[in-house]
Amino acid sequence: MATPQSRSYITTPLYYVNARPHLGHSYTTILADTIKRHREQRGIQTTFLTGTDEHGEKIEQMAKSQGRDTREFVDEVANDFRDTWQKMGLSFDIFYRTTDPNHIRAVQHALQTLKDRGEIVFREYEGKYCVGCERFLTDTEVNADGLCPDHLKKPENRKESNYFFLMSRYHQALIDHFEKNRNAIRPEQFRQEMLSFLKQPLGDLCISRPKERLTWGIELPFDSNFVTYVWFDALLNYLVATGWPGAQWDSNLWATVNHFIAKDILKAHAIYWTAMLMALQVKPAQELQVSGWWLVDGTKMSKSLGNVVRPLEMEEKFGRDTLRFYLLREMSYGSDSTFTLENYVNCINAYLANGIGNLVSRVYTIAKKNLGVVDFAEADLTDADRRLLSLRTKTREAWDQGFSELKYQNSLKSWCELVTACDLYVNEMKPWALAKDPTQKERLQVVIGVCLRTIQALGGIIAPVLPNAAREIANALHLGENHFDQIEGAIEDRTHFDLRDEIPKLFMRVQMPQAE
Numbered sequence: 001m002a003t004p005q006s007r008s009y010i011t012t013p014l015y016y017v018n019a020r021p022h023l024g025h026s027y028t029t030i031l032a033d034t035i036k037r038h039r040e041q042r043g044i045q046t047t048f049l050t051g052t053d054e055h056g057e058k059i060e061q062m063a064k065s066q067g068r069d070t071r072e073f074v075d076e077v078a079n080d081f082r083d084t085w086q087k088m089g090l091s092f093d094i095f096y097r098t099t100d101p102n103h104i105r106a107v108q109h110a111l112q113t114l115k116d117r118g119e120i121v122f123r124e125y126e127g128k129y130c131v132g133c134e135r136f137l138t139d140t141e142v143n144a145d146g147l148c149p150d151h152l153k154k155p156e157n158r159k160e161s162n163y164f165f166l167m168s169r170y171h172q173a174l175i176d177h178f179e180k181n182r183n184a185i186r187p188e189q190f191r192q193e194m195l196s197f198l199k200q201p202l203g204d205l206c207i208s209r210p211k212e213r214l215t216w217g218i219e220l221p222f223d224s225n226f227v228t229y230v231w232f233d234a235l236l237n238y239l240v241a242t243g244w245p246g247a248q249w250d251s252n253l254w255a256t257v258n259h260f261i262a263k264d265i266l267k268a269h270a271i272y273w274t275a276m277l278m279a280l281q282v283k284p285a286q287e288l289q290v291s292g293w294w295l296v297d298g299t300k301m302s303k304s305l306g307n308v309v310r311p312l313e314m315e316e317k318f319g320r321d322t323l324r325f326y327l328l329r330e331m332s333y334g335s336d337s338t339f340t341l342e343n344y345v346n347c348i349n350a351y352l353a354n355g356i357g358n359l360v361s362r363v364y365t366i367a368k369k370n371l372g373v374v375d376f377a378e379a380d381l382t383d384a385d386r387r388l389l390s391l392r393t394k395t396r397e398a399w400d401q402g403f404s405e406l407k408y409q410n411s412l413k414s415w416c417e418l419v420t421a422c423d424l425y426v427n428e429m430k431p432w433a434l435a436k437d438p439t440q441k442e443r444l445q446v447v448i449g450v451c452l453r454t455i456q457a458l459g460g461i462i463a464p465v466l467p468n469a470a471r472e473i474a475n476a477l478h479l480g481e482n483h484f485d486q487i488e489g490a491i492e493d494r495t496h497f498d499l500r501d502e503i504p505k506l507f508m509r510v511q512m513p514q515a516e
Contacts (some may be wrong), residue, residue, distance in 0.1 A: 008039050008046040009257040011238050013265060014053035014096060017077035017307075018062055021084040022295045023339060025261065026311035029326050030292070033090045034262050034328065037464035038403055038470040041487040047253060049241050050080040050085065051096030057131060060216040070216050074099060089320070091469065096237045107233050107239040110280060112205075113245075115222050119166050119279045122144045122223075125206060128155035128293070131224040135231070136206060141516050148298035150264065163208040163226060170275040171202040177274065183287055186271055186406055190263065190290040194270045205272055235273045235483070239282065258287045258322035263334075266290055287405060292336040294327075309339055318510050321466040322348050326466055329412040342512060349509050355419045356458060357471065357507035361428065363451045364476065364503050370435040374497040376449040380442065385450045388425045391418050392457035392491045399461050415462055452477065452497045458488020469506045476504040 012028045015021070029050055036048045054074040082095050097103070105343040108218040113122050127136040132151035136158070143149045175198050178184050178191055185191035208215060217227030238257060243249040261269055266288070274284045296309060314323045326347045331337040368373055381389075395418040402411030431451075434444040459473030463484040474483040478498045483489045 006045060007044065007253055007256055008033055008036075008044050009242070009253050009260050010046060010048050011241075011257065012050040013259075013261050014051045014098060014234050014237055015081055016053045016056075016058070017074050017081075020077065021311060023296075023309040023311060023327075025081075026088070026323065027085075027294055027331070028260050028262060028291065029085060029090055029092075030088075030311075030324050030327055034324065034408075034464045035258075035260075035403075037467065041460075041464065041485065043486070047094065048092045049094040049096055049238065050081075050219060051094070051237065052081055052098070053098045053230065053237075054078065054097060054235040055217045055228075055233055057216075060214060061131075070148045070419060071099070085130070087312055090321075094241050096241055098234055098237060103237060103240055104218050106245060107218050107228060107236050109245050110276075111228065111232075112221045114165065114279055117279070119169075119418050120207065121166060121312065122161065122163050122206075124159070124446055125261055126157070126159035126162075129158040130155045135229070138203065140200070153323055158365040160210060162206045163220065163223070164204040165207045165232065165276070165279070166399075167205045167272065168273045169200050170200065172276050173278055174198055174260050174271060174274060177278075177284060178270075184284070185266075185288045185290065187290065190266055190270075190288070190332065195268070197267065197271070197300075202271070205229075205232070205275075213497060216253070222237070231268050232270060232276070235268065235276060236496070238273075238285070239277070239280075244282070255283060255286065257285050258289060260289050260291070262291050262293060264293070271511055291332070292334055294331070295336055295338045296340075297338075314344070317513075318344070319352075319507060320468045322507070324353060324465055325352060325412070328408045329416075330409070332409055333406045344511055345512050348507065351416050351419075352469075352507035353509040355416060355423075356462075356466075359419055359426070359458075360424055360455055360473065360504055360506055361474070363431075363448065363455065364499065366431050366435060367448045367452070367497075367505060368462070368499055368501070370444065371448060372499065374445055374449050374452060374499065376442070376495055376496065378493070380446045381450070382446075384428070385446060387449055388421060388454060389493075391421055392454060395457070396461055396487070396491060400469045413467070415458065418454065418458060418461075422428050422451060422458070425454075426451060449497065453492075453494060456494070457491045460484040460487060463490075472504045476500050476502075480516055 010032050012032050015025050018315045032048055032050065036046045039046045044311060059074060060070055063070040066073070087094060125136065128142060130148040130153070132153065134149060137148060137155055142155065147154055175195065178195055185194060207229045208220055211225055211227060211228060214227055217230065218233050220226045220228060238259065239254065242254045259269055271287055311323055326344050330343065330347065330354055379454055395414050397427050399411045400413035402414065429447045431444055431447045434440040434447060455473060456477060459470045463470035471481045475481050476499065478500055499509050
């Protein structure tokens, strides 16, 4: 069996099936897909999980409002998520659904285990219940107007008896865990946010809902009058997907888990989930990586506001890989970013069409027209040639540093700088002029060879973000479409290139759609 150091387990949240796939969902899923590709290039076997969260009061209400059978409704939305990610070429290994019978059995096992250990008690509770959050809010969680800050609605006053997970027992253990493990939550401001939250008394977590008001959920194994609170149910997916509980549990894989989430579900993952794992006597997640929100017109996306951006529509209209590039280059990880169609179009044109697309096209056109096969000698390299070639290694180092520090936009910027450097080299060396002079044939071979080495490095480095474009570059250079599956294939000092006949067209310029 491979050791934990050679393996990796990454997860997105399970997306709640009260909404179809939108930009917020796609950012986290595209990022996870990029991380998987980046790690596997470096020989790390990576398992990538995504899926759908399908229980709860909102789901049941939405299905009823449409006159739909709840199971039929969740099947349709879950399939929409799966189909969208597949059509976008996302390389997930597990598509997890919380209505799967194996998940239901594992949740009931966890509940019974905690009940048997005295971690779950029954008590009466009265408080402010937000249907949108599907939980009771404390007085400190509502805003000055008494509204839920996330849904801007007044919580309902509810009084009912329920089962509670004694989360308060883990107050100090949570503090100790986050203080000891500085990478437990990244970026750092979110770890500090959770430590600040834990300065207040930590309450217990209501983990049941009476069937008299909710039936669409997992029945408690010790009381058939109740179903499980959706957050307790859904969070267990990450662990169950590794084979827990039982002899098939891959604890080595679990030890490597990184959760990719957005900031609105930080508390559920950092506090509820970590406490649940501690109570189950399972090691907490290795790392939570937390992103900000993608905003549209300065506000969070909402179907009711009509500002939802559909990822598949963007790729179908503007080209494959373009959304991946835009989202990773334009968001400073951990902070909010605003999506505008104008910025998206400008990004495609500036960095993809006029950048790597134009560079590959102009170099390839000159090479194919004048050389066909490129052969050159190392001894003929000038200082200018070597300066450009030395940037390949520096770019790869900057690229990996950005990924290590969660500064993905820095990685993309360093790559764009190498594209620009190669473009400037072409302008300075003027290979079109060299081609007209029979005495400069050998120099033309060297200049084009240096450019093709650089393009090969650009393709290999960018492959996790632009997998389709990287595949086109590898094929154009007769390297084989899987050549960039390993990063070592990117920076090679080749002196021979046998070029494919067809000139690759990676990215075309796009226009702003006309307003209807």
